[in-house]
Amino acid sequence: MSSSSFGRLFTITTFGESHGGGVGVLVDGMPPGVAVDPAAIQHELDRRRPGQSAITTQRKEADQVEIVSGVFEGVTLGTPILMLVRNTDQRSKDYGALKDVYRPGHADYAYAQKYGVRDHRGGGRSSGRETVGRVAAGALAKAWLATIGVSVVGGTVRVADVEASKRDWDETERNLVRCPDAEAAPRMIAVIEAARDAKDSVGGVVEIVARGVPAGWGDPTMSKLDAMLGAAMLSIPATKGVEIGGGFGMCALSGSRTNDVFDGERYSSNFSGGIAGGISNGNEVVVRVAVRPATSIGKPQVMAKTGGGTETVAIEGRHDPCICPRVVPVAESMMAITLADAWLRQRALRGREK
């Protein structure tokens, strides 16, 4: 299996560099006969797109998706679906100055050590642009999951020290930071704007929730649903932590408090985050992702030179002062893809729909 692939049965493989002919995704394992709405895919891509608001990078990419294969007369054929997005706004000159240095926090040095060759015009595969394909694939997974009533929502629940205290998922698309708490959103935005003005960046936390997941998806050992979600989320650029349900917050509590009481139909709490022993338990699946402060900042920084020594350089270009708002659709997509894969495995195991 390619190291650029995710999913055993619902398999996505992304391709493309930020400065080549384009980026995209090859999806295999999508069942046949599922209606595909290109507008729905484009809508998700627009949520991820740079330049969408005042608090994201001002780079402009149209990110128009072409479905090259696997769909006929509006439904999936059950065959590989190639989705391609052309690169358009490639200001390679912005990157010329970076040819001879390793940017701090970036993959430049690790990348050079790994491959011995790199496309210095951008982050190559480490670029956030790689996530275009994930979002396109996620839109397909969401459409399929919706056919049995499974939905995936998400939002920014923390920026720097500002935390959301509500989870109103209808609110997220009404504010620029995609916060499910209308009261916290403007404070988050203010923090982001301050970072932007300081040519710096801030981090945050994104939360993703899947509703309607039947009990029985996932596996008991190496392919625990927790583990697959862990891999899914930590494969997103700039993420450095993931927690399920109670997560790190449970450490200080007792087992008698965090064992979710179940009466056969409902759970009294959700410390397990909807997953027990690696298998969905019928509760909402809840994941939170730690998003580090964007490593691309405008402030001058000390950088190692490829030929030895250091230099203080300011990275020109248009940066995201906080990438949480743009991580939301990507993390939702990875949740949807992970669940689609688990659903297929469960269908294989039991030979029926749920």
Added chain:
Amino acid sequence: MSSSSFGRLFTITTFGESHGGGVGVLVDGMPPGVAVDPAAIQHELDRRRPGQSAITTQRKEADQVEIVSGVFEGVTLGTPILMLVRNTDQRSKDYGALKDVYRPGHADYAYAQKYGVRDHRGGGRSSGRETVGRVAAGALAKAWLATIGVSVVGGTVRVADVEASKRDWDETERNLVRCPDAEAAPRMIAVIEAARDAKDSVGGVVEIVARGVPAGWGDPTMSKLDAMLGAAMLSIPATKGVEIGGGFGMCALSGSRTNDVFDGERYSSNFSGGIAGGISNGNEVVVRVAVRPATSIGKPQVMAKTGGGTETVAIEGRHDPCICPRVVPVAESMMAITLADAWLRQRALRGREK
């Protein structure tokens, strides 16, 4: 690929239920010609073994490992290595009362929904006993990594509210809780003993560090080293969170603070946890794992009955009041296995040792 497998090239597959003929692991991809010391494998298993101290479960399992295949005259053959540990202390009667209920926090309900059949005598594959195989495989991975100077250490850095403030890795095996801070250890132990006496449990955090990892291991997208470690750690029973380097703590900081400055040889800090863009950057690889309070507790709890309704039941048996000390060798093993797999992939890519 089996859902009980981990690793693309250094592939481990565990097998066995807590109450069947035994548990173990099949390791494939281990290179030929590596010296294998059965005593070293047994030493790691003894670190995981129940009954090893006053603060772990008092169940007794000898956990004697047999190397059935793949090793000849003390060195690996490059062929599949089967390691088998027989079950010995099986008190099925302890579990008889649990046949008709779903234990809270456990996988019982999810398991029944998934499979439609379960071995009610214990946790089946969800049992902590499944980790025997991981530790045996981890011992092999450690031995191989050591041939190029890569070492893996770990310890309990938090129990409930008690945090370690030092990282003295030589200290961990000197105290029962495997804490790298000699001062914090007794306080952690006191908290665990209090939980045990209350027939309850507490959670904590385990930290694993890999030293000497060369730059260039890992992949830039779906198989980021972060992602593989995320899957590795969250596949361990009772874990509900994982963070790399700065993790969730970075969210409140600025990019100018968390971009590790590199002078071409050394890093000024390690917020990236030794991984940039999914690829090792030459710094120490640092992972922390959130361990929930053990779900098996002696206190009476409300449980759903398989036939409907609820019942208050006290689970007889011998439980771990805090599983952190026993998670340490398991998490170290998963780190070692993940790195061994990444090393093999890098050898394939570049055709040389590092």
Added chain:
Amino acid sequence: MSSSSFGRLFTITTFGESHGGGVGVLVDGMPPGVAVDPAAIQHELDRRRPGQSAITTQRKEADQVEIVSGVFEGVTLGTPILMLVRNTDQRSKDYGALKDVYRPGHADYAYAQKYGVRDHRGGGRSSGRETVGRVAAGALAKAWLATIGVSVVGGTVRVADVEASKRDWDETERNLVRCPDAEAAPRMIAVIEAARDAKDSVGGVVEIVARGVPAGWGDPTMSKLDAMLGAAMLSIPATKGVEIGGGFGMCALSGSRTNDVFDGERYSSNFSGGIAGGISNGNEVVVRVAVRPATSIGKPQVMAKTGGGTETVAIEGRHDPCICPRVVPVAESMMAITLADAWLRQRALRGREK
């Protein structure tokens, strides 16, 4: 995925050397709730066992199988099934003389070049003994397939120049060579006995037929059912060819002759061997396997010495003059495993039984 594994969803991984602690198989992906009859597994192993008749090797191995995990109260749990067979008749001394030469036709030289280390006491993983695990796994696959009326039969249809002209599958277990033609069987046996007496060996062809396979199993491109069967059969030791349906014999015919006419229910012929475009078409699935003359023969042969130069050596030991009779259960097993895997994939794709 381990290179010792076969199958994406019904995954078998064999382990063990001919002269170590034992051989066997780890089966993962077997659905839960399937009845397992240990006697049926043992019956298949006995069909593969050395020493079973006058025309096979006279080595004696009891080949008693132990089911270590994954089965509880006579039904599968849906978890990994480990089956282990201990080695008993290990006459390492027979092999001592072979430590310093590369046997012609054997993997000795290739093996040494690959691994740099080898267990000279036998063929290591290249030994026919590795197939024990395949047969045990095949018995499980057969049992599961039988629940929907799919059966797998096979036999020796050619030995040297003697060809079977009938396909009476009830006949195969009535003669030592497992030939489905009662008239041809004694002539085949005579040829084998002559080879045995000359301390030489002969080749042949084994045919495997699967009946009751529903249309729709398999995939259209890389995982064509033909391709999977090709890999399955050519992974069996001593096989050097495989053909589906009309196979090589179709080359001389015209398309108007070999396009099987279908009336919506029945086919007029079966040149496609039950597979069209890689997908089962509802006809019987028919595969033939070319089995080379056994490379282990008693005649003196010129061999390269590991240190350079050549030597004429007679390989002591007890050899199979024709391995076709013992390949039959192995090839049946690989057919059953391949079909079980395809069935699971189709269940994932369509979410229903067939």
Added chain:
Amino acid sequence: MSSSSFGRLFTITTFGESHGGGVGVLVDGMPPGVAVDPAAIQHELDRRRPGQSAITTQRKEADQVEIVSGVFEGVTLGTPILMLVRNTDQRSKDYGALKDVYRPGHADYAYAQKYGVRDHRGGGRSSGRETVGRVAAGALAKAWLATIGVSVVGGTVRVADVEASKRDWDETERNLVRCPDAEAAPRMIAVIEAARDAKDSVGGVVEIVARGVPAGWGDPTMSKLDAMLGAAMLSIPATKGVEIGGGFGMCALSGSRTNDVFDGERYSSNFSGGIAGGISNGNEVVVRVAVRPATSIGKPQVMAKTGGGTETVAIEGRHDPCICPRVVPVAESMMAITLADAWLRQRALRGREK
């Protein structure tokens, strides 16, 4: 792993239908720093292209390849390489009449049973057009193998009853049928022309040879090089048999005749086809593939109607009377891809070039 993928480490995944937006391939695992010559890729595609000569289909497809990602300044980046070929000559009207019937020998019925939906405008994924991606990927594999002196050649060695008696690999591109025997070529062509004029088709055999393969590639059990080549070849449309080295012809010989004598440097014969125990032995790797008579013929044929009953229909369109000449570059590609994958695995195992 996607069922449209081939190769564990050198992984290709093809996509595209004959009548959608295009076809192509995603290659992952190609090492970095390898020079890529677009003209060499185009040359291979031209060898596969329809309309290339009087004895192939007269359909015209330009088959111009675009390298979308993974190559920068003429060398590979080590990242996924997407190659895309647009569809141009789509005469869907030719296929309109076929919407309501299942063509004999084709996958139509099996496909409909598998997916429940199909693109009736052509063979969908079962179309020979899917092989475009294989050839593009094969050109990359060939380029990489060439860096250590491994070359892959192939040709048509049989058409109907006409067999080549020579293997002059410099001759193959000088005649339309790609026969390595200049004397047999015109006789083969005459047979093909006769079939074409009769609106019928003929089959044949293609042979592929890899030279310079070092000993030690491949694996001893499930991933034998024989098995991987078996899967590779039988995944090519219209193939129904494969043999390695002596293949089916060995059945009638004795072991003392077919055990290739090795003096430590050279082999006296090549019945093993360069592979012993699944591992390359330093001899030439030789594979032959049985190509059935093309199932698309112009003669009227009885076909099952999708709604029941049968009908006699003549398939309009432009068909290949013998597809061997066009299978040659595809089979060469699959050989090269299989070897590239085995090479990568061996580099992982041993950590060095060969």
